[in-house]
Amino acid sequence: MGSKDMDLIDEDGKRLDGREYDELRPISIEAGVLKRADGSAFINWGKNKIMAAVYGPREMHPRHAQDPSKAVVQARYNMAAFSVPDRKRPGPDRRSVEIGKILSEALDEIIFVEQYPRSTIDVFIEVLEASAGTRCAGLTVASVALSDAGIPMSDMIASCAAGKIDGQVVLDLGKNEDNYGQADVPIGLVPRTDELTLLQMDGDLTEEEYEQAMELAMDACHDIYKKQKDALRERYSTDLEEQEFEEIPQEGIEEG
Amino acid sequence: MGSKDMDLIDEDGKRLDGREYDELRPISIEAGVLKRADGSAFINWGKNKIMAAVYGPREMHPRHAQDPSKAVVQARYNMAAFSVPDRKRPGPDRRSVEIGKILSEALDEIIFVEQYPRSTIDVFIEVLEASAGTRCAGLTVASVALSDAGIPMSDMIASCAAGKIDGQVVLDLGKNEDNYGQADVPIGLVPRTDELTLLQMDGDLTEEEYEQAMELAMDACHDIYKKQKDALRERYSTDLEEQEFEEIPQEGIEEG
C-alpha cells in the first residue's frame, strides 16, 4: 500500500467516486461470450474489464504432469499489454505467476476434480482493462465461466476485497484507494459454507480492523454471488432463443 | 522500403552496379559441399554467400509433433553474427522465424512428403554474408541441397525478386536498391508449372507495376532454374572422378 498524501474520504464520509464505505463498484457479468472455449464469461467491475475462458476437462500434457487421481486445475492470469497506463510487456511476470497459482488453488476446492483423473481443466483469465481488484474480479468471472462450461462444481467462488483508507475500513478499493490506502484484504468465498478459498492481506491492520474488513467482504461476496447466478440464468434463457445456423457433422471433428 | 533520397538509375538507364533493369546479379551455385549433411549446396549471389544443408528424412522428435500421414519439412533460416554490417545477435529473431516458416511452406509443395510419414526433412540455410535478396537465394540453394540429398521431388523451386526503384520496375534489387527503393516482390516458382509457392510484396505498386514485376521475376526464375540444374550436373560428374579413401564398415554406424 502506498503513502498517505491524498484525501480518500470527504467530509460527508463519501469516497472519491461517491461510494459509501460498504458499497461495491458497479458490476456486470455476461456468460457464454466466446465460441471456441468450452465455457466463458466477461465481467465489467468498475473500470476492470476481464474475460475468462475454460477449456476441459481434457487430457493433460505433458503426461508426467498428470495426476492419476484427479484433474489438475490450471488458471492462467494474464494482463493484455494495453490494459494498464504504462504498457505491460507481454509474457508472465512474477505477479501474474503468483496470482495464477492462488486462483488455481482457490478454484480447485469447488470443482469435483476426482471425476476427471489425468485431465486438466484450464481457466484463462485475460485482463483487458485493469483498475484495482483484478484478482477478485478474475476469480468471480472464472467461476461463472466454469459453470458455463458445465464443469461439475459444489458451488461457485465469489470474490471481493475490503481494505483501509484514511484510517477507515471500506469495501472494494478503487484504483486511487489502492495506491494511497493503508491495507487491502482480497478474499474468495464459498458462499454456501462461508469458507475462504482465497485470502491475502497487505498493509497494516489491527485485529479489530481485520474483523471489520472480513465482515464487509464476506457480506459483499454474497451480493456478488447473486450477480453470478443471474448471469448464468440469463445465459440459459438466451440459449433457448438462439438457433445455430451451421450444421457441420460434429462427430467428425477431432482435435489434435 | 526506404525513403527516396538516392539516385538509383542513371541517365543511360543503368543501375548503380551497371546492370540493366532486367539483369540478375552474378549467381554461382555449387552442390555437395559438406561432408556430414545428407545434401548440401552453396550459393554466391551478388554479395550474398549462403550455405544450405539437408538432413533427412529422419525420425521426427518430439514424437507428438510427428505427422502420421507425411514428412514435415522444417527450414531454419539463420544469419551468422558476422553476415551483416552491424553484428547480429545469435539466435532467431522474428524476421528469421517468419522467413523460416515461409521457406518451409514453399519447399513442402515440391517434396513427395507422403512417402515419409512421421519423418522430418530438415533444411538448414545459413547466411554467411547478406546483401539483399537472401530469402530468394536461400530458397534457390535449398532446392539444390534437397536434390543433392536425393529427396524425391516433383521439381525444384527457383526464386528471385523484382521491385521498383526510382519509379521503374527492375529485377533483383541490390542492397542500396532495397534500402532506397519503393517496392520489392520476392517470388518462388515451380518452373515446370509456373506456379507460385512463395509470394511476398512490400512497398507501393499499381496493378500494372505488379504485373511487370511478376513477368520479370518469373522469367528470371527460369534462368536460375538452369543454374540449379547445372550445379547438380556438375556435382554428379565430380562424384565419378573421386575415390573415397576411407573404408569404415558403414553398416555399423548408428546415430542416436
Added chain:
Amino acid sequence: MGSKDMDLIDEDGKRLDGREYDELRPISIEAGVLKRADGSAFINWGKNKIMAAVYGPREMHPRHAQDPSKAVVQARYNMAAFSVPDRKRPGPDRRSVEIGKILSEALDEIIFVEQYPRSTIDVFIEVLEASAGTRCAGLTVASVALSDAGIPMSDMIASCAAGKIDGQVVLDLGKNEDNYGQADVPIGLVPRTDELTLLQMDGDLTEEEYEQAMELAMDACHDIYKKQKDALRERYSTDLEEQEFEEIPQEGIEEG
C-alpha cells in the same frame, strides 16, 4: 590472469596472507550435513564456503537422455547471488556451465557408472562464498559427498591448483594472487594412481614452470585426500552416536 601492479611476495618470501610458496590455505571438510540429500558435505577452504549434495543413482529424466549402458554423472556448479562482492545474477552463466561440465567429467572417471544403467547421479555444488579456487574446492567436497551418499567409487578426487605470482611458482592461489598473478593450473587427481581427471591452465608458463606447478599441486592433492578421508571417518563415528527420533514407516514413502 591479471596485470602485475601488486606485490604478492614480500622480501622474506612470504605471500600476502603469510603463507609459504608451498602452503595451502586452511581447509576443513564436514560430511553428512544435509537431511534431504542422499549424500552431502561442506568445505571451508580459505574464504571459500561450498556445499555439495548428491542425489541418486535415480532414474534419469527425460528418458531420451538416458544411457542404456551406464549412469550419467551430472554436476551442477552454481554460485549464490551473494557469494561474490558484486551480486551475481541467479541462473547459469557460461563460466558455470563450463565448470559444471568439466567437474562432471572429472567425477565420472572414479564412479562405477556401469552399475546403474539408465540412471543419473546428480551432484549439486553450491558456492556460498567465493574466494579463488572454487572449482578445486567444489571438486574436493563433491567427492566427499559422493562417498557420503554411498556411491560405489574406485577412489575420491582430490583437487587443488598451483600457479605463478611475481614470477614464482606457488601453491593454491588466493584471491589477490588469482587477480594479479601470471598463471593458474587447477588439477584434479586420482590419488591412488596419480592420474589427472581435471587439468586446466591459464596464463603464461614455461615447460619448467609447468613441471614445478604440477609437482606442488600433485603433492598437495595427497594432503587434501587425507582431509577428505578424515571427514568421512568423522562422519561415520558421529552416526553411531546419533539416534534418530522420528520413526515414520519409510517403506511407504514414494517419490514422484
Added chain:
Amino acid sequence: MKEIISNITKDYLNRLIKEGKRIDGRDMLEYRDLEIEPGTIGPAEGSAEIRLGDTHVIVGIKMELGEPYPDTPDKGVLTTSAELIPMASPHYESGPPGKDATELARVVDRGIREGEVVDTKDLCVEEGEKAWVIFIDIHVLDFDGNLMDASGIGAMAALLDATVPASEEEELGDDYELPIEHVVIPTTFTKIKDQILLDSRLEEEKVADARLTVSTNEEGNIVAMQKGLSGVFSYEDTQECIKRSKEIGEELRQKVLDVSEKDKV
C-alpha cells in the same frame, strides 16, 4: 499449433465447395459481417474491438517516449506484437509467440509500415534523441478464421482512434491525434482445390491449400502481400485476388472511416 480436422468434415467441405457453396451460405468472394468498435480500452492511447463473424480481436495502441532508430533519426518508431493466447483456441499454447503469431504480427506490421499509414516524422520529438514509440498489440480472444484481416483492420481502426499523450510529458504541449496518412486494408483469400475463397472461417482454413493476403490503400495501390501455406497460386489467381481486394478494400475502408468518424485521410 495447426488446427486438425477429420476426414469426414474435410470431405464434406470439399464437396460443398465443389458445388460452389460455403458452410455459412456466403458467396466465394463475400465477406462476413464485420463489427468495429473503437475506443473500448480506457488505458490505451487507441483501441479497437473487432468481430469478424465469431473471430474476436482487440487491438490496443500504447505510446512511450524512446529513442529513434539510428538510420531514421527523425522518425517515430512502430512496433507490432501479436499473442495467440490459449483463450482463443484449444490449439494455442502459452509462451512466447510461435511461428503463426510471429507471421501475423509481421504481416500486420508491414501493411502499416510499407503502406506509410502513420506520419512517423510527426512523432519525432528531438532528432536522434527522443521520439514516440508506438506499440500495436494484437490480442486474439476468439478464433474463427482470418486473423490477418481482423488484426490488420483492427490495427488500422485503433491507429485512427489513437491520441498522442503529449501532455503527460513536460514541455511537449497538448495531446494530439495520431497523424494518419493512408488507410490500408488487408484482405485474405484461401485456395481450396481450384477454388478461391475470401475471408475464410476456421473450418475452411483447416482444409485450405494456400493463403494470400493483399493489402491496398485508398489509391487502389498494393502495399503488401503475403502468401502462406504449402499450396500454390497461379499468376492469374493473384491477379484475381488483387482485383477483388481493391473492391472489398474500398468498402471496408469506408466502414473503418465511418466508425472512426473521420472523413477520408
Added chain:
Amino acid sequence: MKEIISNITKDYLNRLIKEGKRIDGRDMLEYRDLEIEPGTIGPAEGSAEIRLGDTHVIVGIKMELGEPYPDTPDKGVLTTSAELIPMASPHYESGPPGKDATELARVVDRGIREGEVVDTKDLCVEEGEKAWVIFIDIHVLDFDGNLMDASGIGAMAALLDATVPASEEEELGDDYELPIEHVVIPTTFTKIKDQILLDSRLEEEKVADARLTVSTNEEGNIVAMQKGLSGVFSYEDTQECIKRSKEIGEELRQKVLDVSEKDKV
C-alpha cells in the same frame, strides 16, 4: 514440484493428528527449534543462516546503486528473489524460479515491504536519479517444511545485519547500518482435516489441505497474510491463527533482536 507421499504415510499422519499428536511430539501450535546465525557470508552486505529443525536457509543481502522507481523517486528499491535449488529437495529442478519459488519470494517481499521494515527514504542518494537497490536473495539448502517462515525470518535477520557500503562509492561518506523501522515476523499454519498446526514439517505439509501465513509487527498489527493450497479456512480459523501468530511472533522477534544484538527498533 509437489512433494508426493504414499497412502500409508498419509494414513499414519492423519491418525496421529486425530489423536492430537505430531510426528516429532510437538504440540499443535508449537514451533520447532530455531537457530539464527547472522553474518555468516563475508561478501554479502548482510546475511543470516537459519535452521528451523532440518530446514536450512541462507539469506544474503547485496546492495548496489541504481535508479529509484519513477513513482517513488525519493526512495531506495527492495527486491526479493528465491531459488529452490535442486540441492534442497529431490523434487526441485534447475531452471528459472517456478510457481512455488515465485510465491515464496513475493510473500517474503510483501511482509518486508508492507511492514515498512526498511526506511527506504534513507536509501535515496539523489532524488529521481540514484538510490540504493537492496537485493534479498533466499537460498534454500535443505527443505524440511515451512520455507515461508525460515525465509521471512532469515530475511529479517539479514536486514538487521546489513550495512550500507557507502564508503565504496565516491563522496557518499561512511558505511552505515541499514535503517530498520519495524521487525516483521511471519508465522505459518497448516490445516490438516479440522486441525490447525503451526510450523509444519515436510511430511505434514505433504498432507496439508490449506496453508496460512500471518505476518505481524512489534505493535501486534497484521501486515501481511497469504493463504495457500486448495483447502479452505473458516473465518474463525483465521482469527485463531492471528492470535497465535501475535504470541509466537513476539517470542521470535525477541530472538531475532537478541542474535542481532539490537534493542527494540
Added chain:
Amino acid sequence: MKEIISNITKDYLNRLIKEGKRIDGRDMLEYRDLEIEPGTIGPAEGSAEIRLGDTHVIVGIKMELGEPYPDTPDKGVLTTSAELIPMASPHYESGPPGKDATELARVVDRGIREGEVVDTKDLCVEEGEKAWVIFIDIHVLDFDGNLMDASGIGAMAALLDATVPASEEEELGDDYELPIEHVVIPTTFTKIKDQILLDSRLEEEKVADARLTVSTNEEGNIVAMQKGLSGVFSYEDTQECIKRSKEIGEELRQKVLDVSEKDKV
C-alpha cells in the same frame, strides 16, 4: 549432443590403433591438411575460413564501440561466441549454446585472452567510457573432429585479418590494423586406451577416453590448457603433449602468418 558410435566401428578403431594405425593413414601425432583462407566474409571486420580435413569453420570478427569493464577501464573488450549449428552435425540442435559450444567458446577465448594476443590497451577510446568491443564469432559448418583447433586457429587468423573501423566513427581517425602482440596456436590431443593421438577426426573422438588442448605462443610458452572427457592423463602424458604442441605449434604459426602476409609479430 554426444556423437554415438556402434560397437563394430569402435572395435575396428581400437584394433587399428593397437596396430599403431589411424583410419586415414596418418601417424599418431600428425596433423591433417589445414587450409586457412582469411578475409572471405565482406561485412566482417576480419574473418577466416578454416578447413581442417573435412572440418569446416568460419570465424568472423565484428567490432563496436562500447563500455570498457569497470576493472579494466583502459582496455577494449574481447568476447567469443560459438554456435554448433545443426547444419554441421546430425546431433547438433537449434537453440542457445549447449555445454559443448560453451566450452569451445571459452577455451578459444582463454587462449586469446591469456595469451595476450590482442593489445587491448590500444582499443580504448576514452578511459572508463568508450572502447572497442571485439566479437569473435565461431560458425561451424561441417564437423569432422577437432573443433578446438579449427576454431582457435580460425580465430587467430581472423584477428590477424582484422581492421579497426575507426573511420566509421566521428573523430576517431583512420581505420587501423588490429594490434596483435602474440600468435597463440592450440593443438588438441586425444587419448584412446594408452595411445595419444593429435588432431583426431570425428570417429576417433567418438572412441576417445580423454582430450587435452595445449595452447602455446611464439616463445614456446604454454598459455592455456584444457582437459576434457571422462578419462585420465598421466603427468607424463601431459609432458609429451606439451612437447609435441610446441613443435607443431611452430609450424602452424608460420602457416597462419604466411596466409596473413605478416612477418613475425
